[in-house]
Amino acid sequence: GENVEQHPSTLSVQEGDSAVIKCTYSDSASNYFPWYKxxxxxxxxxxxxxxxxxxxxxxxxxxxxxxxxAKHFSLHITETQPEDSAVYFCAxxxxxxxxxxxxxxxxxxxxxxxx
Amino acid sequence: xPEVTQTPSHQVTQMGQEVILRCVPISNHLYFYWYRQILxxxxxxxxxxxxxxxxxxxxxxxxxxxxxxxxxxxxxxxIRSTKLEDSAMYFCASSDRTGVRNGYTFGxxxxxxxx
Numbered sequence: 090g091e092n093v094e095q096h097p098s099t100l101s102v103q104e105g106d107s108a109v110i111k112c113t114y115s116d117s118a119s120n121y122f123p124w125y126k127x128x129x130x131x132x133x134x135x136x137x138x139x140x141x142x143x144x145x146x147x148x149x150x151x152x153x154x155x156x157x158x159a160k161h162f163s164l165h166i167t168e169t170q171p172e173d174s175a176v177y178f179c180a181x182x183x184x185x186x187x188x189x190x191x192x193x194x195x196x197x198x199x200x201x202x203x204x
Numbered sequence: 205x206p207e208v209t210q211t212p213s214h215q216v217t218q219m220g221q222e223v224i225l226r227c228v229p230i231s232n233h234l235y236f237y238w239y240r241q242i243l244x245x246x247x248x249x250x251x252x253x254x255x256x257x258x259x260x261x262x263x264x265x266x267x268x269x270x271x272x273x274x275x276x277x278x279x280x281x282x283i284r285s286t287k288l289e290d291s292a293m294y295f296c297a298s299s300d301r302t303g304v305r306n307g308y309t310f311g312x313x314x315x316x317x318x319x
Contacts, residue, residue, distance in 0.1 A: 123308070125247075132295060132310040133247060178247060191237060191249045191260055192308060 091116040093181050095195025102169050103203055110198045112179035113161040119181040122162045123192070124153060127176045136177075137164070140184075169202045176200070206230040208311035210296050216317045217286050225281045225314045227296030236279045237297040237308065238271065240264070247295065253279065286318045 092115040102108050114122075120141035125133035139146045139153045139162065146153050150169075155162040166173055176197045183190035209228040217223050229236050238250040251261040251271055258271065270282045279298075283290055296311040 125310075132312045134310070135308070180247075191252045191262075192239075192247075193249065194247045196246045 091119055091181055091183075091193040093179060093193050093195040095179050095198060097198060098196065099199045099201070101201045101203065104169060104171060106169055108164075108166045108169050108173070108200055108202075110164045110177055110179070110200070111161060112163070112181075112195050113159075114181040114193075115160065116181070116183070117157075117160065118183050121182045121184045121190075122153070122155060123180050123182075124151075124164050125178045125180065125194075127178060127197075129175075133178060166200075169200075171202050171204050174200055174202045206309070208296055208298055208309050210294075210311035210314050212314060213312065214315045214317070216319060219288060219318055220285050223283050223286055223316065225283075225294050225296075225316070227279045227281070227311055228277050229279055229296065229298030230300075230309055231277070233298035233300045233309075235259075235299045236271075236273070237299075238281045239295045239297060239310075240292040241295065241313075242292045250281070250294075283316075286316075288318050291316055291318045 095112045123138035124136050126136045127133045137148050137151050137153050139155050150167045152165040176199050178197045179195040180192040182192045211226045236253040239247050241247045249262050251265045252259045253271055268284045272280050293313045293315050295313045297308040299308045
């Protein structure tokens with residue numbers, strides 16, 4: 090089955106710097122890659138996602154890149170702010186018409202943004 | 205914005221007791237899921253449910269677990285005889301048809317503590 094590896098497990102940056110979190114996946118059939126942000130004691134919240142027919146997607150300060158050949162995808166946060174501090178999870182799944190596969194999550198990255 | 209609702213938010217139970225965790229998915233969603241997160245660890249897939257039946261389940265989802273959609277709105281997870289290692293945050297999630305709108309919406313979770 091699918092296996093998702095995520096690095097680093099912890100990341101500390103200064104406010105205003107960029108943060109990059111990387112994930113690799115094992116199943117070449119995976120075609121949907123969301124990123125979730127989880128604040129302490131709260132639910133995972135979708136912040137951005139990408140499908141395998143796209144190489145890059147951007148939403149304001151957040152971007153995700155996907156390299157299908159290498160089977161890795163990355164989250165980029167620019168101009169980090171203290172409120173970006175949270176645990177970030179990547180995930181992978183297989184979606185096809187009429188069906189929605191389950192998400193396989195990475196182990197998470199605890200991002201700390203220091204003021 | 206539509207939400208997935210979970211009750212209770214926190215449940216404490218004696219080892220060996222049965223528990224039922226309840227979820228109300230988003231009304232026009234068709235796919236329903238249970239995930240769990242042991243404290244400090246990644247989110248793990250338990251089971252997916254579509255068209256009134258289980259579509260996929262993980263190794264974690266053994267004979268002690270069952271799911272049900274007893275009416276048009278609720279989606280429940282039952283643990284028949286709880287063990288200490290079942291202590292975790294349990295998240296319900298729902299999603300709509302592939303390609304219509306991306307992403308899974310997670311509920312706020314039920315923290316299960318088995319003593």
